[in-house]
Amino acid sequence: NAGVTQTPKFQVLKTGQSMTLQCAQDMNHNSMYWYRQDPGMGLRLIYYSASEGTTDKGEVPNGYNVSRLNKREFSLRLESAAPSQTSVYFCASRQTDTQYFGPGTRLTVL
Amino acid sequence: QKEVEQDPGPLSVPEGAIVSLNCTYSNSAFQYFMWYRQYSRKGPELLMYTYSSGNKEDGRFTAQVDKSSKYISLFIRDSQPSDSATYLCAMRSIQGAQKLVFGQGTRLTINP
Numbered sequence: 001n002a003g004v005t006q007t008p009k010f011q012v013l014k015t016g017q018s019m020t021l022q023c024a025q026d027m028n029h030n031s032m033y034w035y036r037q038d039p040g041m042g043l044r045l046i047y048y049s050a051s052e053g054t055t056d057k058g059e060v061p062n063g064y065n066v067s068r069l070n071k072r073e074f075s076l077r078l079e080s081a082a083p084s085q086t087s088v089y090f091c092a093s094r095q096t097d098t099q100y101f102g103p104g105t106r107l108t109v110l
Numbered sequence: 111q112k113e114v115e116q117d118p119g120p121l122s123v124p125e126g127a128i129v130s131l132n133c134t135y136s137n138s139a140f141q142y143f144m145w146y147r148q149y150s151r152k153g154p155e156l157l158m159y160t161y162s163s164g165n166k167e168d169g170r171f172t173a174q175v176d177k178s179s180k181y182i183s184l185f186i187r188d189s190q191p192s193d194s195a196t197y198l199c200a201m202r203s204i205q206g207a208q209k210l211v212f213g214q215g216t217r218l219t220i221n222p
Binding site for chain 1: 114116118142144151152153154155156159198200202207208209210212213214215
């Protein structure tokens with residue numbers, strides 16, 4: 001039982017490049033989330049998916065897109081990366097009031 | 111103004127001390143309150159969960175909610191070096207099952 005897994009662990013992009021962050025959970029949870037964590041800002045919700053086939057915007061969705069590929073997988077795409085998107089990205093899944101977080105992806109945009 | 115305010119610290123205390131971590135919030139609709147612990151370069155994990163007002167104890171940890179003051183606290187008794195981590199408060203309204211609002215996190219170091 002791996003819980004929530006994220007790939008890659010680290011990534012460096014140049015401004016304007018695109019990439020997709022992958023997330024998968026093996027706990028059969030319906031709800032999944034993408035957060036970013038910046039110093040002094042806590043965790044901010046980018047997008048979430050309440051169930052397979054649905055996605056909704058969170059607090060900071062601009063510059064991102066998501067896909068809920070199936071119940072297990074929820075990906076986050078940066079179409080044209082900007083330095084302001086340098087951050088640590090966490091994926092989570094939820095059962096009742098417990099969110100289970102992945103280990104994070106450290107992204108640097110130069 | 112942020113909905114949830116948390117002093118980012120850092121906070122450094124000697125081993126064995128009682129630690130008090132706090133958050134204030136502005137949204138009176140918040141009913142569910144949580145504390146997450148995040149070790150360095152790891153994802154957060156749920157530590158404590160309380161509903162509405164009152165206290166909840168779990169071993170050396172006590173979570174306290176004062177809804178009249180819009181103030182929540184986490185107390186750690188007999189603190190250990192293994193408690194060194196960032197502690198994030200989080201909360202949501204009854205309708206906001208999908209949207210937790212997090213505080214900024216407080217970085218805590220327990221010195222042996």
